[in-house]
Amino acid sequence: MLDDRPPPRISWPRDVDTVITELRTLAAVGELDLPLPGSGDTAGRWAALARLGRRDLALARLAEGHTDAVAILAEAGRKPAPEALYGVWAARSGGTGAVLDNGVLSGTVRFCSGAHRLDRALVASLDDGRSVLVEVDLADAGITAVPGTWLPLGMDASDSPDVTIDDVAVTDDMIVGDPGFYLDRPGFWQGGMGVAAVWLGGAQGVLDEVLAGLSTPDDHQLAHIGALHTAIRATEALLAQAASTVDADPLGDHHLLAWTCRAAAERAAWEVLDRVPRVTGPTPMCRDPRFAQRLADLQVYVRQHHAEKDLAAIGKAVLA
Ligand SMILES: Cc1cc2nc3c(=O)[nH]c(=O)nc-3n(C[C@H](O)[C@H](O)[C@H](O)COP(=O)(O)OP(=O)(O)OC[C@H]3O[C@@H](n4cnc5c(N)ncnc54)[C@H](O)[C@@H]3O)c2cc1C
Numbered sequence: 001m002l003d004d005r006p007p008p009r010i011s012w013p014r015d016v017d018t019v020i021t022e023l024r025t026l027a028a029v030g031e032l033d034l035p036l037p038g039s040g041d042t043a044g045r046w047a048a049l050a051r052l053g054r055r056d057l058a059l060a061r062l063a064e065g066h067t068d069a070v071a072i073l074a075e076a077g078r079k080p081a082p083e084a085l086y087g088v089w090a091a092r093s094g095g096t097g098a099v100l101d102n103g104v105l106s107g108t109v110r111f112c113s114g115a116h117r118l119d120r121a122l123v124a125s126l127d128d129g130r131s132v133l134v135e136v137d138l139a140d141a142g143i144t145a146v147p148g149t150w151l152p153l154g155m156d157a158s159d160s161p162d163v164t165i166d167d168v169a170v171t172d173d174m175i176v177g178d179p180g181f182y183l184d185r186p187g188f189w190q191g192g193m194g195v196a197a198v199w200l201g202g203a204q205g206v207l208d209e210v211l212a213g214l215s216t217p218d219d220h221q222l223a224h225i226g227a228l229h230t231a232i233r234a235t236e237a238l239l240a241q242a243a244s245t246v247d248a249d250p251l252g253d254h255h256l257l258a259w260t261c262r263a264a265a266e267r268a269a270w271e272v273l274d275r276v277p278r279v280t281g282p283t284p285m286c287r288d289p290r291f292a293q294r295l296a297d298l299q300v301y302v303r304q305h306h307a308e309k310d311l312a313a314i315g316k317a318v319l320a
Contacts, residue, residue, distance in 0.1 A: 001047045001197070001236045001243075002054070006208040010056040012290055019059050019157045020117040026063065027085060034067050036074055037190035038250025043243035046197035050236075053201025054208065057297040058157035060198045062087075062114050068191045069122050072133070075187045076177040080120075087114045089163065090124035090182065098125035098165055100132050105168040108146070112163040115145040123165070124182050131183050133176040142166040154296030186251050189258035193242055195304060196258075196265035200235050202298045203265070203272045207232065209291050210276055213284060224275040231268040238264050256317045259310055266305040269298055 011018055026032050034048050035041035049067070052060035062085075069086035073079065080086060091097070091111040098107040105125055112121070115138075123134045136143060143165050150161035182188070207228050214221065242261050246254060273295065277285065284291040 001043060001050055001240050002201070002204055002232070003051065006205070007051050007055040009290075010059060014056065014058065014157055014293065016117065016157050016159045019056070019062065020114075022059055023062050023066070023085060027066070027083070032063055032067055032070075036071050037187055037194065038246050040247050042190070042246045043240055046194055046239055046243055049194050049197040050201035050204070053198035054205040055201075057198070057202045057205070057294070057301050058155055060201065061155065061158040061160075061301065062118070064194060064198050065113050066118075068194065069120075071187055071191065072122055072182070072185075073135075073176065075185050076181060078176065084119035085114070085117075087112060087118045087121040088124075089121050096162070098123050098134070100125040100127040100134065100170060103170050105134055105136070105165050105170050108162050108164050110149075110162050111160045112145070113158045113160040115161050115163050116159055122176060127179065130179040131181075132179050133182040134170055135174050135176050136165075136168060140168055142168040152300055154293070154298070154300030186253070189254045190246055192258040193239065193246070193254075193261045196235075196261045197239055199262075199265040199269050199298075199302050199305075200232065200239065202294075202301060203269045204232050206272050206276055206294050206298055209284070209294060210279055213280070213291075221279050224279045228271055228275055231271040235261075235264045235268040256314065259314045259317070262305055263311060263314060266302050266307075269302040273299055
């Protein structure tokens, strides 16, 4: 799943514009046309996502969202709009989120990656307590990013602010799948494992930076490198096995497997965040903005994992 060599580095300095330009280039040359999850080459899909994460996590965040949207649309028997870049905006952080009421979509959605630059989004809304997925055109005047709501150091270039949706009329053709489709479909958990592949790539990307800069390592540094290699390769093996399981039973319920892959990738990322600064000391964190950015990106992005909440869910499932 992880190549022997790192992918080419993203152009630097990196900002939202460079990331979007690169994303559109990748889309134009077909590099975002990934095998669908469960279609027989899930490992190929996740390897591509890991490669993107290894290259740059902000780029991978947007690429993963787009490819997830394409997979969701396929699962609903639909096609994406030609040449459009998509996001999937489903967060209900802090009690926010979109609401669908009598065919009108409204509300504030947090963490809308690509808010200023993408073309379309799949928005998970609640209609009378039921989840309904709505495809929106981001050129709609009723959909606006809220200034001042995306101020991070890590993942800054993922452009993930709050978005307000102000009374957008929803026609039948904008509704994707039946009510409950977004959360109930098998692809929900397959998509969650794709995110784990991105985290894994991000972890390897930081390790790549360390390996490129280490000239005469001492024994302690070597031990850290060995531990990180082991953590990353163990997660890679788990994901490869999970890909086979998904391909063998694409309509199966793989939620425990997804939780397990995500927890393993989160732990590998934290091994990197814990050990890498002990290998390098503060110098690259203070003098190499690319190195510092990659650490900060990984620290922020891997917090999509809900930590002990998700581990407790695994524990409960294992006991059951
Ligand atoms: C870089 C990035 C990009 C993302 N992009 C997308 C996207 O495009 N689409 C999408 O659907 N989702 C996206 N997400 C969101 C993600 O999927 C989750 O929905 C989100 O991380 C959950 O946020 P939460 O605040 O609800 O955290 P949770 O992990 O659900 O909960 C956090 C807990 O911390 C507590 N808390 C919050 N603030 C404080 C504080 N100041 N002090 C003490 N406790 C506090 C809260 O009360 C809560 O109990 C993105 C996330 C990140 C990090």
